[in-house]
Amino acid sequence: MTPNIRQLVLAGLGTALSACATKPAPPVEHYSLGMSRAEYRDYKKAKADPCASSEPRWLADELTTVNGTMARFLRETENLSKLDAPDHARQLAMMREATGSLPPLMEVHRYTLNRLKECSFRNTGAFPEIARRGQELLTEVDARLEEGPKVLAAVALKDARRQWREEMPEREEAARRTWCPPNPQVGQTDLFYARQEVDGRKLWRFCDGHLVEQRAEGEPVLVQPDNLTWRMRRRIKPQSYLDAARAYPTAEMDRQPDSVPSSGQGAAKKSSAPSDGGPG
Template sequence: MKSLRRRVLLTALGTALSACASRPAPPVQHYTLGMSRADFRDYGGAKSDPCDAEQRWLNDELTAVNGLLARFVNGTEQLSNPRALEHAQQVELLKEAQASLPKVLDVHEGNLRGLARCGFKDKGAFPEISRRGQELLKEARARLAESDAVLAAAALRTAQEKWKEETPQRESTARGTWCTANPKVGEATVFYARQGLAGGTTWHFCDGARVEQAAGAEPIFVEPEDLNRRERRKVQPPRYLEAAANFPAEEIDRPPDGSAPKSASPAP
């Protein structure tokens, strides 16, 4: 009787240990990035051993993630070239990846680490899957490490392009605000000043004159066009240069430079 009980207990214990040693496979997760998709399992997160997985499934899952990462790396290789035709599309892909890809990279790294402990790690395509996976993890993380700077630069370019497109309207509004319908030649009234993207500044006067100053150079006077002899005698360049020099610096229309806008009120 005691012998029978012992056998029953040992059988139950063996069954329990077997159940603990072999956990069910974690559920399949579906991930989409841009036009790419990959199905994978988070073995580490589920406290499951990838070595217990069906080898064909594990092969397919790791290969799918490798493929997605390869397409991401290749699909963002023109980020440093704003003139590339696909640059805007690649920026959007990077923005999407920044929000969702890090978790997938961590899971993939854990799965590859688990594969390295499996008895079949050197069989079939697994060696190449592991090698390529480690390579792609490094490349994808390097790309994500650049994302903050790349996205900030892209946002700045967009803001500067918008600023440039809206410049004529701002100039027209300023002219209508500060100039009379028939401005007198020689009055040297500045109605608008703008700093260009290259750093040079131009002061515009109601009578059509301008003062232009390239970055690091002295300002020069540009007289209005189509002046007759009598009007030309009224134009005194020093007055225009002085008016430009005295124009409030804070009122110069400047392009966005990526810095945070200054608060109108002092910080507490």
């Protein structure tokens, strides 16, 4: 190979390598979260160098808009863990939207910020503050996103407990229709429903109108219905009601859910063998 030809080949290789090194910047992509908007370029996906393929001012603007989006997300979800906050529903909706869409943007942002450390202009203009703030926001947003599943679970539990309270009369009445005869006889200890209140009180209801109540740390007490005649009172054996209440399985009492909505609790259940205390 003559010197002239060798020189031409080397020049061609140099041009090709230079073209690879200065690969054009990837196209601008758009991201939205709530009212926030951000423009960015995915240099990692395009296998492009942000230091060489992008104008510094463009890069600064793109990094700044992503920083702004993350900062606004943090502001608009700052009371996420306060379930009674006035605008909690809006903050919860923001978290639900961000949970799926924000992490991919953060990965792009993290990659670009790390590559920025290699740029010759990294210490010029606003880049030092943009990089510092970007890394800080990434850490804070990661922590906020980790709160999301816990808050969503807490909201679901709160809704389940509200539904439990609202449907309490319906469950009690359904149990009465299921277990009580058309004309209950006073003195028949037919227990049809049991409930543990939020304050710890326990209630056992009987078809003839009697109620056994036990306060937290107290003993069960029989509460008789009003307007009982003397003849009716003679048929009542208080200990039978107390025994029926004590025999009722605690695990089957109607109580507010601790984790997931409960169903079918509180109503007396059929046993495998008949008992003197009725279906409970």
